[in-house]
Amino acid sequence: MSISAATLTHDPMARTIQHELTPVVSSFRSWLSWLPSSVVSLLVLGLIGLVAALISRLATDRILMRIPGAKRGAFVRSFTRTLRGPVRLTVVILAMSLALPACGLHGDLLDTVAHLLLMSFVGVMGYGSFLTVRVISDAYLTRFSETDQDDDILARKHATQVRLLRRVAEIMICVLTAGAELMTFEPVREYGLSLFASAGAASLIVGLAARPILVNLFAGVQIAMTQPIRMGDLIAFQGDWTWVEEITSTYVVLRSWDWRRRIVPIAYFLDTPFENWTYNSAELIGAVYLYVDYRAPMEKLRSKLEEIVRSCPQWTGKDFSAQVADCTDHIMIIRVTASARTAIRSWDLRCEIREKIIRWMCEECPEALPRTRFAMTPTEQSAAQPPLGMTDPPFKPGQPAPEHPLTDPFSPQAAPAMPQPATAMPHQKAFRPL
Structure with a gap:
């Protein structure tokens, strides 16, 4: 509502200030009697605002900014530093409003100046409230700034x-x-009251038009209360690792491992199932799969894996195992599990395990490396025919051995024969995998 001269006159404080300022204003107006009365009144009002600004600056800079203390004093100084602008404007507006009846303004000019002061006061109060919320929230979040929020679930929850x-x-x-x-304008206030009187259709139209904004806004409030996601959570989103980098009132910013950002409506996390790898704890168990030969010495391999895991700084010491998880017709599969504090450290731990165990198998245990085997077995035809040389006649000792046609390179019978069909080859061998 607007401030009128009658309203200010009925205020006891306004009457007191008017009584104290009337002699000062009268003497000042006598010095500037050659100017119009309205101009003189505005100059007096401006002078009062200037004096109030100087007093408020003295109070903030000389008193509040020098309060000692490492914690509470620092908070007061930070609060004063942030809000000294709105505070000074508020003091000036209040001083000018209280001194307005003593300035000699009348009629429409008085109502206009009072309305401007009221609008300024509402704007400054809104801006001051905005800054107050930010200062208090930042001071509260400072308590968790020094902690490792990757592991501290409580810190990320409060943040x-x-x-x-x-x-x-x-x-x-x-x-x-x-x-x-x-609402400080009379026509708008009357229109607002009429809307409240018949608010059914108007509220329905506004609600339908602002449905996406309202859905995400209420979803943000629900997420703040139920905490399905938090700042810094690791989320599996569409096949990628993503971290919750920012949560606004309408959307969530997800940062992937290659620094891409994905903007997702905040209502998505209430309507769609997703994986949160850090919901209760950031600690994860990583698995490494090794493909080794059947002749791999399992006990020796397990001992080496335990030595490698214990030497890794990413291992938390809570979980380790090395087991034969599966096998095929060529290899057996060993699953190695180890715990780490975060998903990133789990990734680094698994990569280090793979690198070291592969180097060790190549240098110290090559029989563990996977390989492919083949066996040569005779067919039925070659098994029924005696081997070459078994039908030759025996010879006596001391006599030269008869030259076999196939062993004499200069014999005409040693010339290469014409290729024969595969079924006619007497010494064909068959290959089969072991």
Whole structure:
């Protein structure tokens, strides 16, 4: 509502200030009697605002900014440093409003100046409330800034709640401030009252038009309360590793491992199932699969794997196992599990295990490397025919051995024969895998 001269006159404080300022204003107006009375009144009002600004600056810079203390004093100094602008404007507006009846303004000019002061006061109060929410939330989040939020679930929970609720509060402050500014105008106030009187159809139309915004806004409040995701959570999103980098009132920013950002509506995390790898704890168990030969010495291999895992700084010491998880007709599969504090450290741990165990098998245990075997077995025809040389006649000792046609390179019978069909080859061998 607008401030009128009658309203200010009935205020006891306004009457007191007017009584104290009337002699000062009268003497000042006598010095500037050659100017129009309205100009003199505005100059007096500006002078009062300037004096109030100097007093507020003295109070903030000389008193509040020098409060000692490492924690509470630091908070007061930070709070004063952030809000000294709105505080000074508030003091100036209040001083000018209280001194307005003593300035000699009348009629429409008085109502116009009072309305401007009221609008300024509403705007400054809204801006001050906006900054207050930010200062308090930042001071609360400072408690968790020094902790490792990758492992501290409580810190990430509070950070998510405070950030989401702060954005909701900022939106509400902006909406209420704009509504209060509009309500200072008489036509708008009457229209607003008429809308409230018949709010059924109007609220339905506004609700349908703003449905996407309202859905995401209420989803943000629900996520802040139920915490399905938090700041810094590791989420499996569409086949990629993604981290929750930012949660706003309407969308979530997901950062993938290659630094790409994905903007997802916040309502998605209430309507669609997803994997949160850090919901209760950031600790994960990583698995490494090794494909080794059947002749691999399992006990020796298990001992070496345990030695490798224990030497890795990423291992937490809680879980380790090396077991034959499966086997095929050529190899057996060994599954190695080891725990790590975070998913990134689990990835680094698994890569280090693979690298070291492969190097060790190549240098120290080559029989563990997978290989493919083939066996040569005779066919039925070659098995029925005696081997070459068994039908030759025996010879006596001391006599030269008869030259076999196939062993004499200069014999005409040693010439290469014409190729024969595969079924006519007497010494054909068959290959089969072991």
